[in-house]
Amino acid sequence: MKSEHIPKATIKRLAMYVQVLETLKREGSQVVSSELLARTCSVNPSQIRKDLAYFGEFGVRGVGYHVQDLIYSIKHSLGVDRVWKCALVGVGNLGKALLRHQDFKFRGFDIVGAFDCDPFKIGEEISGLEVVCTRRLKDAVKELGIEIGLITTPVNRAQRAANFLIEAGVKGIINYSPAMLTVPADIYVEHVDFFHHFYSVAFSITLDRHQDRIGGENAADDDD
Numbered sequence: 001m002k003s004e005h006i007p008k009a010t011i012k013r014l015a016m017y018v019q020v021l022e023t024l025k026r027e028g029s030q031v032v033s034s035e036l037l038a039r040t041c042s043v044n045p046s047q048i049r050k051d052l053a054y055f056g057e058f059g060v061r062g063v064g065y066h067v068q069d070l071i072y073s074i075k076h077s078l079g080v081d082r083v084w085k086c087a088l089v090g091v092g093n094l095g096k097a098l099l100r101h102q103d104f105k106f107r108g109f110d111i112v113g114a115f116d117c118d119p120f121k122i123g124e125e126i127s128g129l130e131v132v133c134t135r136r137l138k139d140a141v142k143e144l145g146i147e148i149g150l151i152t153t154p155v156n157r158a159q160r161a162a163n164f165l166i167e168a169g170v171k172g173i174i175n176y177s178p179a180m181l182t183v184p185a186d187i188y189v190e191h192v193d194f195f196h197h198f199y200s201v202a203f204s205i206t207l208d209r210h211q212d213r214i215g216g217e218n219a220a221d222d223d224d
Helices: 008-026 034-041 045-053 067-078 093-099 134-144 155-167 194-223
Strands: 084-089 109-116 129-133 148-151 172-175 188-191
Touching (some): 084 093, 084 134, 084 155, 129 134
Parallel strands (some): 084 148, 172 188
16 A cells, blocks of 8 residues: 555545446456446546555556456455454344345455344344344454444434444444444544435436526527
8 A cells, every 4th residue: 555545535436446346347357448447437547547546556558457456456455355244233124124235245244243222123033143132242242253333223322322332342333323423533433324315416406407497598598
């Protein structure tokens, strides 16, 4: 790695590159040009080269990138070339959906524990995992080697779930709850808010309609 100061936007794009590259690999592609990779990822080729330059030199001039080698290099650079053990706290509808989502394990994030404080959910089995009382989280983290926690609780219980994870020694949290968490400086948190994407799409549609309306009004003025 050439730099420790890598923008979060670059990390997100690298994750997208891996997804696209894995699709190309399944389709039988062995080599991909920066132009094709950029077009598929909706970025420009110079952005891809800039993102990859944080981690070293990749690709062959006039040839492109070897798909398998680039997948390995990006995953190794991001630290996802190994399995990360995860715990999910909050086994409601969203939590159950994530537990049944096979892509987590495929991408190296293995949810090995499911926790909830609701006595009616404790003991339920979902995708081979028994729902355990949240108070047993600390012991499970040590026994199972859990490093990442997923919070899928209602908003009013998210901070409590975060506290349990932190006390158990978990250093990374993915928060699917709309609550903003208060955590120590050495705890890494990513907030997943689906509505950000709804707002973005709604704004883009509104902007297009606004521009079309202005274009129609200008055309009418020209006719006059």
